[in-house]
Structures are given as C-alpha cells and as structure tokens.
Amino acid sequence: MKILKAKTVIVGDGDTVIKDGAVVIEKGLITRVGQQQEIETDSCDNIVDYGDSTILPGLIDMHVHIAYWQTKSDKDLYLNQPGLVSLLAANELQQALALGVTTIRNVGEPQGQAYALKMGYKKGFITGPRYITSASGISCTGGHGTQIPDMIMEVNGPYQFRAAVREQIKKGADWIKVLASHRTHMCEITQQELNAAADEAHRWLRKCCIHAGTTTAIDAAIEAGFDTIEHGTFMTVEQAQRAKEKGIAWIPTIIPYWNGYQMMKKMIDSGEIPVAHQAIIDENYAYFAECAARYQQYFKEIASTGIKIAVGTDIVWETLPITPVADEMKLMVDFGMGILQTIKCGTSAAAEVLGLGDTVGLLREGYLADILVVDNDAATNITALKNVREVYRDGEVVYSGVTS
Ligand SMILES: [Zn+2]
Structure with a gap:
C-alpha cells in the first residue's frame, strides 16, 4: 500500500476538489480517495507527501x-x-x-x-x-x-x-x-x-x-x-x-x-x-x-x-x-472554459469517449492508479499542469520530474 498526499486533489469529474487530500494505491489500483484526516495512515510505511502540489488523474x-x-x-x-x-x-x-x-x-x-x-x-x-x-x-x-x-x-x-x-x-x-x-x-x-x-x-x-x-x-x-x-x-x-x-x-x-x-x-x-x-x-x-x-x-x-x-x-x-496537453488545456481555459471542466475534458470525459470510463480518468476507488502530480494548485491555475512532478501508471512511478 502507498499513500500520496497533497494540498490539492482534483478528482477529474469536472467538479470535485479535495483540500489536504490523499490517494491510497494498492496493487496498481486506487483504493481510497479522501481528506488526509479521514484516511488511516498508521499502518502504512509508504507515504509520499507532495506538499503544496496537486494530485489529479493522468x-x-x-x-x-x-x-x-x-x-x-x-x-x-x-x-x-x-x-x-x-x-x-x-x-x-x-x-x-x-x-x-x-x-x-x-x-x-x-x-x-x-x-x-x-x-x-x-x-x-x-x-x-x-x-x-x-x-x-x-x-x-x-x-x-x-x-x-x-x-x-x-x-x-x-x-x-x-x-x-x-x-x-x-x-x-x-x-x-x-x-x-x-x-x-x-x-x-x-x-x-x-x-x-x-x-x-x-x-x-x-x-x-x-x-x-x-x-x-x-x-x-x-x-x-x-x-x-x-x-x-x-x-x-x-x-x-x-x-x-x-x-x-x-x-x-x-x-x-x-x-x-x-x-x-x-x-x-x-x-x-x-x-x-x-x-x-x-x-x-x-x-x-x-x-x-x-x-x-x-x-x-x-x-x-x-x-x-x-x-x-x-x-x-x-x-x-x-x-502538449497542458498547453491545449490552457488555450481551452483562455477561450472561456472553466479549469475543472477543462481538466475533465483531458481526463474522465476523454476516458468515456474511449470506452474506458470505468477504469481510467478519475481518482476514484477501483480505478487504475494512473496519476499525475504537478507543482502548485492546478485547480486555480491551469498552467500548473506544465510543472510535472511525478507520473504513475498502474500505481508505479513512470516519470519523476524536477520540482520547482
Ligand atoms: Zn492529426
């Protein structure tokens, strides 16, 4: 089991943002998403605290x-x-x-x-x-x-x-x-x-x-x-x-x-x-x-x-x-779409179009742990998506970036 913590967690449904959130990963799957205070961390010795970063779906x-x-x-x-x-x-x-x-x-x-x-x-x-x-x-x-x-x-x-x-x-x-x-x-x-x-x-x-x-x-x-x-x-x-x-x-x-x-x-x-x-x-x-x-x-x-x-x-x-998905999404925001809605277009809405809507694109229990961590608060500033800090696929780190 691994627990990822960050100041902001964006679920990817176009609406939900969890402040001081945590995502629990087990065997490549997301098993829990919630506020840090709700999630039992005592039995876990693999906790990554991303501080002021944002966790969102890949x-x-x-x-x-x-x-x-x-x-x-x-x-x-x-x-x-x-x-x-x-x-x-x-x-x-x-x-x-x-x-x-x-x-x-x-x-x-x-x-x-x-x-x-x-x-x-x-x-x-x-x-x-x-x-x-x-x-x-x-x-x-x-x-x-x-x-x-x-x-x-x-x-x-x-x-x-x-x-x-x-x-x-x-x-x-x-x-x-x-x-x-x-x-x-x-x-x-x-x-x-x-x-x-x-x-x-x-x-x-x-x-x-x-x-x-x-x-x-x-x-x-x-x-x-x-x-x-x-x-x-x-x-x-x-x-x-x-x-x-x-x-x-x-x-x-x-x-x-x-x-x-x-x-x-x-x-x-x-x-x-x-x-x-x-x-x-x-x-x-x-x-x-x-x-x-x-x-x-x-x-x-x-x-x-x-x-x-x-x-x-x-x-x-x-x-x-x-x-350059982050750049495309910035243009969508510049041209009038809300940030959380835009993130939905790049996560769960896309997954649904692909026919993968029940496996990827959301931070939700039972979904594959395809997760992106970016610096700063992406819920209020879409350009945060440019600062990739860590990327998970199936719960494994597949990219580690430079933190700002
Ligand atoms: Zn083309």
Missing part, C-alpha cells in the same frame, strides 16, 4: 501522431526504415509520460507500426502511456493526407472503404480513422463511403474518428455517425447540437492551429522570413489565421451546447513536444 491525449517522421528535419533517415521508426515511437512514448500523459489515442501512424508497438508493450520491450491506435488513416485517392508517404490508405467506393476498415483492424487498429476534408468547404469523401466506413467499424465493434475541419465534412460526419469529430474547426452551434444528440464527441485540437498561426505571424511581423519558410507561409498562413480566430471566437459558445469535448493535440512539428 492526462489523456485523444489526437496524437506517434512516429510521424515525415515532418522531421532529418526525415530522410526514416524512409524505408521501419525499425528506426519504431525506435522513434518508443522515444516519443517516453516523452508523453514526462508530460503527464498516461493514455493516448494514436490517430494515424506509419504502416506496420501498430503491430510493432502493441507487441512491444505486450512483451515489455517499451513503456509509455496506455496505447490505443487507429493504425493508418483511410482516405480517397488524392484525399487529405495522401501526399504524406507511408501514412494513409487510399481507397474509393463504399466496398473499398469497408475493406480498408477490415485491413486496419487486421493490422491492430482499436479505432478507425478517416480523413474527409482539407482546408476547403468541400467534403472529399462521399456520404456513401463515409456511411460504409462508420458502419463497418461499428460492425467490428470499433469506434471511428474523422478528420473533418470544415462545415460540409462535419455535416457528413454527423450523418454517418462517426464517434469523434477531429478538429471541427468550423463547426457551427447547430452542428454541435446535432452532434451532441447523436452522442458524437468533439476533439477541437486548438494548439496546432493557434501555435502555427502565432509562429508564422511572428516571422511575418519581423519582416525576416527565412527562405525555407516562405512556401509554408504562402500555403498555410491565411487558413491558420482563420482557424485561430474561429477557435478564439466560437470555442466557448460551441462548448456551451454541452457537446462532449475531449482533449487532443495533433502535433507533428518539432517546435512543440509530442503531446
């Missing part, structure tokens, strides 16, 4: 691209080197733990990695957050993402979409990922194809997610009954209400758009755009500026419809860490 990142080598500055090293890609993945999984992330959903990974990583976990070759994967994404010929080597299965017609779903499941997919839009208000995939993909995923008892940034694709995604809408940048309030009625969750992924916009704006404002970046700015700046403004203006209003929201980060650039 974070969940719903939109990750582990092993996405295609945008690395040294990307040529990885071409046709699946072994090296697996080692990159193992390294990034460690980085995710250090950021307080104890569960991830990888929504698009290079061919063949699902098997390697799942088997690597099973055999104890690698450690990292709980690993849920869609294997490779599925799109139509020339559709979003197909310009990236080694990432997307290109298929056409309802039958091929069904076959692609089955193939990803065969390769180890727990979820199915379909990509349907790319920066225009056109849905690249037909309604019949999307219906077939969602239906086939559900027939095989898998949930499915869809890259749908713009309104037409969002409409089609809702109609087809995908379980999560990724990005949903231009989702309207009316669409959010319809998605909510169908139980569809929204993974906003604000940070790639916000951060990308800020980075490009800084370069433009400085008047010194490196030659290598000019083409990137020409291609992306206008869209990213529009997206950033959209999130800033409408996030709060869309969230207030009550649509289920879970945190995802979608980072494929080296300028940000692999799973």
Whole structure:
C-alpha cells in the first residue's frame, strides 16, 4: 500500500476538489480517495507527501501522431526504415509520460507500426502511456493526407472503404480513422463511403474518428455517425447540437492551429522570413489565421451546447513536444472554459469517449492508479499542469520530474 498526499486533489469529474487530500494505491489500483484526516495512515510505511502540489488523474491525449517522421528535419533517415521508426515511437512514448500523459489515442501512424508497438508493450520491450491506435488513416485517392508517404490508405467506393476498415483492424487498429476534408468547404469523401466506413467499424465493434475541419465534412460526419469529430474547426452551434444528440464527441485540437498561426505571424511581423519558410507561409498562413480566430471566437459558445469535448493535440512539428496537453488545456481555459471542466475534458470525459470510463480518468476507488502530480494548485491555475512532478501508471512511478 502507498499513500500520496497533497494540498490539492482534483478528482477529474469536472467538479470535485479535495483540500489536504490523499490517494491510497494498492496493487496498481486506487483504493481510497479522501481528506488526509479521514484516511488511516498508521499502518502504512509508504507515504509520499507532495506538499503544496496537486494530485489529479493522468492526462489523456485523444489526437496524437506517434512516429510521424515525415515532418522531421532529418526525415530522410526514416524512409524505408521501419525499425528506426519504431525506435522513434518508443522515444516519443517516453516523452508523453514526462508530460503527464498516461493514455493516448494514436490517430494515424506509419504502416506496420501498430503491430510493432502493441507487441512491444505486450512483451515489455517499451513503456509509455496506455496505447490505443487507429493504425493508418483511410482516405480517397488524392484525399487529405495522401501526399504524406507511408501514412494513409487510399481507397474509393463504399466496398473499398469497408475493406480498408477490415485491413486496419487486421493490422491492430482499436479505432478507425478517416480523413474527409482539407482546408476547403468541400467534403472529399462521399456520404456513401463515409456511411460504409462508420458502419463497418461499428460492425467490428470499433469506434471511428474523422478528420473533418470544415462545415460540409462535419455535416457528413454527423450523418454517418462517426464517434469523434477531429478538429471541427468550423463547426457551427447547430452542428454541435446535432452532434451532441447523436452522442458524437468533439476533439477541437486548438494548439496546432493557434501555435502555427502565432509562429508564422511572428516571422511575418519581423519582416525576416527565412527562405525555407516562405512556401509554408504562402500555403498555410491565411487558413491558420482563420482557424485561430474561429477557435478564439466560437470555442466557448460551441462548448456551451454541452457537446462532449475531449482533449487532443495533433502535433507533428518539432517546435512543440509530442503531446502538449497542458498547453491545449490552457488555450481551452483562455477561450472561456472553466479549469475543472477543462481538466475533465483531458481526463474522465476523454476516458468515456474511449470506452474506458470505468477504469481510467478519475481518482476514484477501483480505478487504475494512473496519476499525475504537478507543482502548485492546478485547480486555480491551469498552467500548473506544465510543472510535472511525478507520473504513475498502474500505481508505479513512470516519470519523476524536477520540482520547482
Ligand atoms: Zn492529426
């Protein structure tokens, strides 16, 4: 038995904060959560007092691209080197733990990695957050993402979409990922194809997610009954209400758009755009500026419809860490969501979307002891999540950070 104590304990239900709290861990499970004075500590010789820190559930990142080598500055090293890609993945999984992330959903990974990583976990070759994967994404010929080597299965017609779903499941997919839009208000995939993909995923008892940034694709995604809408940048309030009625969750992924916009704006404002970046700015700046403004203006209003929201980060650039969940959550707070509600989106709400709502995402008796300890009071200041002090998975310390 081990007892963790801290000045603040956030349960993860969007509401409950226990002051001078304690969490009891036994055999990888949480067996008690309460105030320190209520919990019998005499018989325990393994008590860790984290002082002014906060204890909360380990974070969940719903939109990750582990092993996405295609945008690395040294990307040529990885071409046709699946072994090296697996080692990159193992390294990034460690980085995710250090950021307080104890569960991830990888929504698009290079061919063949699902098997390697799942088997690597099973055999104890690698450690990292709980690993849920869609294997490779599925799109139509020339559709979003197909310009990236080694990432997307290109298929056409309802039958091929069904076959692609089955193939990803065969390769180890727990979820199915379909990509349907790319920066225009056109849905690249037909309604019949999307219906077939969602239906086939559900027939095989898998949930499915869809890259749908713009309104037409969002409409089609809702109609087809995908379980999560990724990005949903231009989702309207009316669409959010319809998605909510169908139980569809929204993974906003604000940070790639916000951060990308800020980075490009800084370069433009400085008047010194490196030659290598000019083409990137020409291609992306206008869209990213529009997206950033959209999130800033409408996030709060869309969230207030009550649509289920879970945190995802979608980072494929080296300028940000692999799973900057704390930064994404800060943006959610900046754009109008309450701190405890935001923490719920990154813990129990995400767990529920994953179908793990009765095992992780809450500090509650009987739940797996996936626990994050951060410096200072995260219940009143979301930036505290950046100062990771200790991370537990299944009751074992998997990361120890530097205390401030
Ligand atoms: Zn993505």
